[in-house]
Amino acid sequence: MQALTNSTNFQSQVGVGSRSTPPLLEIQGLSVRLGGRTILDRLDTTVTGRIVGLLGPNGAGKTTLVRTLMGFFPPAAGNASVLGRSLATDSRTVCSIIGYMPEDDAYISGMSAVRFVRMMGELSGLPPDAALERTHDALTFVGMGESRYRKVGSFSTGMKQMVKLAQALVHGPQLLLLDEPTNGLDPVARHRMLDLIMDIGREGQTGILLSSHLLGDVEAVCDEVMILKDGRLAGQVDLASEHQSARVFVDLETLPPSPQFGRTLERLGCSVDVRGDGRFRVELPAHLDVRSIFAAAADEDLALRRLERTRDSLQDIFLRAMEGDHGRS
Amino acid sequence: MVVRDRGWRAWDGPVTPTSRRFLVLTRFALKDVFESRVFLAFYILCLLPSAAAVLAIYFSHNTQFLEQFGGLDSWFAKAPDWIFLHLFGWQAMPAFLVAVIVTPPLIAADVGNNALGVILARAISRREYVLGKAAVVFLLLSPITWIPGLLTFSLQALLGGGQWTIDNIRIAVAFFVGHLVWIVVVTTLCLAVSAWIRLAAFSRGALLAIFIISAVVGRLVNGVTRSSIGDLLHLSRAIESVVLRFFGAVPPSALPSPANWLTLAAVVLGGLWVLNIKLRAVQEIR
Structure with missing residues (x-):
């Protein structure tokens, strides 16, 4: 037993879940090159x-x-820390x-x-x-x-x-x-x-x-x-906050298809994501409800072919990230 | 029957020092090796030359007992010189076979299904991994090579007296250093070939082939060039020459001692290079 070292302190210092603990991951400018190709390119993030x-x-x-x-794999540049411990110095x-x-x-x-x-x-x-x-x-x-x-x-x-x-x-x-x-x-x-x-x-x-x-x-x-x-x-x-937020999304489609209806909704204070000809995903602000959309459509003499409450799924978030210009060209 | 709570909890107890964890690999591997009864029987047979040498040394100092068998006493009286000249070879050949049998599965089992990735994901380096595996071979070969060699020498020293010990101390050094060189060369070669070929049966064949081919090529080069330069490629002759020089005997190679050492060093360095290339947690695709 003398050969054993006690890890209790170590555990208590870095246990996950307590407020005083360092972040799960801290990545600073991490680049990794393999076989002459850059696989990770100046990655920067903190994960809690x-x-x-x-x-x-x-x-x-x-x-x-x-x-x-x-x-x-050795980083070509940058560093990462796991629960406050640096890969470079404490691997x-x-x-x-x-x-x-x-x-x-x-x-x-x-x-x-x-x-x-x-x-x-x-x-x-x-x-x-x-x-x-x-x-x-x-x-x-x-x-x-x-x-x-x-x-x-x-x-x-x-x-x-x-x-x-x-x-x-x-x-x-x-x-x-x-x-x-x-x-x-x-x-x-x-x-x-x-x-x-x-x-x-x-x-x-x-x-x-x-x-x-x-x-x-x-x-x-x-x-x-x-x-x-x-x-x-x-x-x-942060999916947990995303799920707990009171944000209300509505998928809707107008008849006849009206691209201008998106601007009308924006004037009302909605965030609008145009998803095709006359199809929108709308985030309703707190002071509006679905009836406001019906009223706006009636004002423009449009019928609503579809109106469905939804939430921003991970798939939506993922697809938006893939459409963005974050990656390498 | 033990009833277990199907829940998860972290470990907050003591941990072993990281510097000794490679010995876990050694312990598990040794247990695997001795699970085979056939191997155990073979390993015991490998001890017979040393046991015979000990008996011969003992009888060489108890000739009165042998006189009744007529003539044996005179043979045994000369036994020590003859035994120490040949015992090294009797031990080295079985040791080589043990290494050829044991080493390939040590590596093949780990690399065959990528277990190396999860082993090296622990706080254990590639160097420690190789050390853990090499320790298996060292621990298996030592009891059939230098340890009984030194025991035999000690018995002769005990029975032969102080003057004999002083005059022949180089025999003890030769047994220890010679076998150590032999074990290092064979272990590195066996580990490297196993890491390269991965299939245990083919690795064994390749190990035997390396010794045979190096001998054939070495002799061919010697024959063509009418020199001893081919001995640089003749692995078994290089080892034999190095060892016999320790014993103070005439080596079979006409090359100078540094040339034989160069051959052995090249084999060891080549083996380490192969291990460095092949034993990785993940293979980088180029």
Whole structure:
């Protein structure tokens, strides 16, 4: 036991969820070049959410960002800090407070799930007895029963994903990096994986960075979203505030199609997003209600073919970010 | 039956020092290795040359017992010189086979399904990873090479007296340093080939092929150039020459000692270069 060092203070200093803690991620001018190409281009952001989604189309740099945070790729410029610990000066500590679930297969096929997760726990610094105890806890948490004694190579894709999650969790990391965790899962297994991620987030001691190109997954579990495009930050949204805000959106379509009706609504104080010939998404200010739209349409002798209350979905936010000129040309 | 709460909690207990975590890899690998009974039997057989040497040394100092077997006593009386001349080779060959059997799966299992990515995601560097794997080979080869070699020497020193020990101390040094050089060369080569080829069976074949091909090419070059320059490529001859010089015996290579060391250094550096290129958490696509 003398060889062991106590991490209690360390945990209390950087535990996620308390107001005094440093941000989950601080990225300053981070650039990463691989094979002569710039994959991340002067990325700058501060992330304070508890479960943070990392969105972007294929090739946007999501996986590269995750791997750079793990120290697998050296930054060409800039730096990043995880829970106040700098990658440049304290990469070893950063690794020890992170749990990483990679996108691809990552297992030793000849080992049982218990042995594999236990080894990962011990490599993360758990004493052998604690590693075994927590291995069983982690495998129970991800819903693995007696199959945990089978060799990982014999598992289905869904079970392998659960083992990957268990190995990332076993040492009780303060930040969990999940790279496409629902890849290859059927709808039931996907739902289960998202439930687990929410459970971990709710517990409050572990921050989560969930990299995915599936908007539904991110919207279901995350409270903050970073959107990458061509290696740059194309948008950052606090989903929790967005969901809690009293903003009222209305999708409407006029008959006959009238592009001028948008300007009429703007004069009333609405924010208008023109979505086609006579189709609009309108954000109503607090002092207006839907009846004002009916009245304005009647004044211009227009019929309303469709009027539907809605909210700004992540898909809308994402598409706006993709249309913007944030990425590389 | 243990009842577990299906909930999640962070770890706030003690953690092991990061500097020793690579030994976890060693411990798990050693356990895997000895799960095979066939390997265990082979490993015990590898100890037989050393056991035979110890017995021979003992009998060489107890010739009265052997007199009743007629003639054996005179043979055993000369045994120590002969044993120390040949014991190194008897130990080195099985050690090489152990390394060839054990090393490829050590690496192949990790790189085969990208487990290296999650291993190196821990606070463990690539250097420590290689060290952890090399420690497996070192711990397996030591008990069948230099440790019994030194035990045999110690027994002879005990029975032969102080003067014999002083006169032949270089034998002990030769056993220790020679085997250490042999282990370092073989371990680096085995790890590098395993990292490069990844399939354990092919790695084993390649390791044997490297020794055979280097010997054939070395001899061919010697034959064509009518010199000993081919010995630079002859790996087993380079090792043998280095070791025999430690024993004070005539080496098989006519090249000077630094040339043999150059061959071994090139193999080790080449192996480390391959390990540096091949053992990465993720392979960068160019």
